[in-house]
Amino acid sequence: MTFILGLTGGIGSGKSAASKWFENQGITVVDADIVAREIVKKGQPALQKIQHAFGDWVILDNGELDRQALRAHIFKDPDARRVLESITHPAIRQSIIQQLHAATSPYVILVSPLLFETNQHLLTQHTLLIDASEELQIQRASQRDGQSIEQIRQILKAQMLRHKKQELADDIVLNDGQLEHLYQHLQPLHQDYLKR
Numbered sequence: 001m002t003f004i005l006g007l008t009g010g011i012g013s014g015k016s017a018a019s020k021w022f023e024n025q026g027i028t029v030v031d032a033d034i035v036a037r038e039i040v041k042k043g044q045p046a047l048q049k050i051q052h053a054f055g056d057w058v059i060l061d062n063g064e065l066d067r068q069a070l071r072a073h074i075f076k077d078p079d080a081r082r083v084l085e086s087i088t089h090p091a092i093r094q095s096i097i098q099q100l101h102a103a104t105s106p107y108v109i110l111v112s113p114l115l116f117e118t119n120q121h122l123l124t125q126h127t128l129l130i131d132a133s134e135e136l137q138i139q140r141a142s143q144r145d146g147q148s149i150e151q152i153r154q155i156l157k158a159q160m161l162r163h164k165k166q167e168l169a170d171d172i173v174l175n176d177g178q179l180e181h182l183y184q185h186l187q188p189l190h191q192d193y194l195k196r
Helices: 015-024 032-038 045-054 067-076 078-102 134-145 149-158 162-168 179-195
Strands: 003-008 028-031 107-111 126-131 171-174
Touching: 003 015, 015 028, 015 107, 015 126, 015 179, 028 032, 028 078, 032 078, 032 107, 045 067, 045 078, 067 078, 078 107, 126 162, 126 179, 134 149, 171 179
Parallel strands: 003 107, 003 126, 028 107, 126 171
Antiparallel strands: none
């Protein structure tokens, strides 16, 4: 059984930079966000279920999911969000499990912003939280995503509270925004994970 590390962090925390670093060390990374996009691609069963549940307005003219319209809709309506999650979460989980078991690196990483919220941490043996101050998260996410500060605050509100994630995580790396500092923290953890 391959050692599976769960890697998480809030929006703009630096989890993408951390997962790229691990990939550069030859570690297979399964990214829940990428899986979430793959399972709603044109022709996928989950996309058909979403269209059936919400209506044709969720589908663009090219047959793809209208992510922005759906995102705006579920942020306003918690029930709609639950319906969407009941469709996507099982499909995401199934695909993640397949990809984790197919990995051939010394250990494998599951990267997920909602690792604890969606119980994906149960698929892992150990968890690593990339943590950052809320100010830094907002600053980085607004620069990167072109979203308004208000939109980012909404996303932060929807995610598990920082202190709760800190309580649940096995390892925590505080990211101050300096990549070389982040990598210095990751190196000894990587060595530890290799031993497992």
